[in-house]
Amino acid sequence: SQQGEEDPQALSIQEGENATMNCSYKTSINNLQWYRQNSGRGLVHLILIRSNEREKHSGRLRVTLDTSKKSSSLLITASRAADTASYFCATDAFGRGGADGLTFGKGTHLIIQP
Amino acid sequence: KAGVTQTPRYLIKTRGQQVTLSCSPISGHRSVSWYQQTPGQGLQFLFEYFSETQRNKGNFPGRFSGRQFSNSRSEMNVSTLELGDSALYLCASSLGSRDSPLHFGNGTRLTVT
Numbered sequence: 001s002q003q004g005e006e007d008p009q010a011l012s013i014q015e016g017e018n019a020t021m022n023c024s025y026k027t028s029i030n031n032l033q034w035y036r037q038n039s040g041r042g043l044v045h046l047i048l049i050r051s052n053e054r055e056k057h058s059g060r061l062r063v064t065l066d067t068s069k070k071s072s073s074l075l076i077t078a079s080r081a082a083d084t085a086s087y088f089c090a091t092d093a094f095g096r097g098g099a100d101g102l103t104f105g106k107g108t109h110l111i112i113q114p
Numbered sequence: 115k116a117g118v119t120q121t122p123r124y125l126i127k128t129r130g131q132q133v134t135l136s137c138s139p140i141s142g143h144r145s146v147s148w149y150q151q152t153p154g155q156g157l158q159f160l161f162e163y164f165s166e167t168q169r170n171k172g173n174f175p176g177r178f179s180g181r182q183f184s185n186s187r188s189e190m191n192v193s194t195l196e197l198g199d200s201a202l203y204l205c206a207s208s209l210g211s212r213d214s215p216l217h218f219g220n221g222t223r224l225t226v227t
Contacts, residue, residue, distance in 0.1 A: 030212055042118070042204055042218030050213070088157065092212060101147055101159035101170055102216065 004032075004089040004105030012111040019076040021108040023089030024069075030092045032065055033102065034074050037086045046074075046087075076110075084112045115140055118219035120205050126225045132193040135222045139186050139207030145169075146188040147216060148180060151202040160203075163188055164210050192224075200226045 007022045023032070031050045035043040049056045049065045049072065056063045062075040076083055086109045090102040119138040127133050139146050147170075148160040159172035163182035180190045186207070192199055202223050206216035 033215065035216075035218075040202075040221075040223075042220045043206075043216070045215035045217065048213060048215060101149075101162055101172065103159065104149075104157035106156040 004091050004103060006087070006089055006105045006108040008108060009106070010109045010111070012113060013079060014113050015079060015081055017079055019079050019083070019110055019112075021074045021087050021110070023072045023074070023105055025072075025089075025091045025105075026070065027091075027093050029067075032063075032072050033090045033092070034061075034063060034072075035088045035090060035104075037088065037107070039085075043088065079110075079112045081112050081114050083110060085110060118205060118207050118217050120203075120219035120222050122222060123220070124223045124225075126227060127195050128227055129195055129197060131195050132191065133195060133224060135190045135192075135203055135205075135224075137188045137190070137205030137207075137219060139188070139205075140217055143207035143209055143217070144186055145208045145210035145214070146182055146186065147206045147208070148188070148190050149204045149206065150174075151204055151221070152200075157204070160190070195226045197226050200224060 004023045004025045033048045034046040037043045047058045049063050060077045065072045086107040088104050088107045090104045121136045145164045147162040149157050151157045162170040166182045177193045182188045202221045204221045206218045208214040208216050
């Protein structure tokens, strides 16, 4: 079953605008990760945030984590056409010893209009 | 460093046949995980191997199996193929700790007819 659920399912914005995607999950986690997937290719790791962290930055990416609401958000600033891709959140659940591996949501498909 | 390599890239099989997919991890990575990706179910965890031992297993039938060799390369086998097994199969390698990011290959696109 899916642990993380991204919202929205699809997002289309103009180049240069900021894009925000949200992820909600159900159980306690050790960490939450965001990945990007270009069409028909493998996933690329973007950023990892641990359960005791609230915010993390990497270049144009900003991730927040609210464990009380079991939610995370990914902000991409100053979007570029090359950011067009699907974005997935993945959770590593607490106390399960990684028994289910990372659990991925169904993703947000982001389209950047030139 | 070379990335994760999966072969073959595309595969077409007939219902009832079996198939073997191969994955070569990044040098130094001892963990290899396999995922199935379909439009309907999204990414689903199949299993993880670490140092030649299956460390974790997802909720898939016994027709799905895997193994890892001493050089960390991994193979995944699906027997008695069903139409529903058509999917993109992704392999990912990592150092194997809880906070190690996964490095994915570009996948094997399996079509069962």
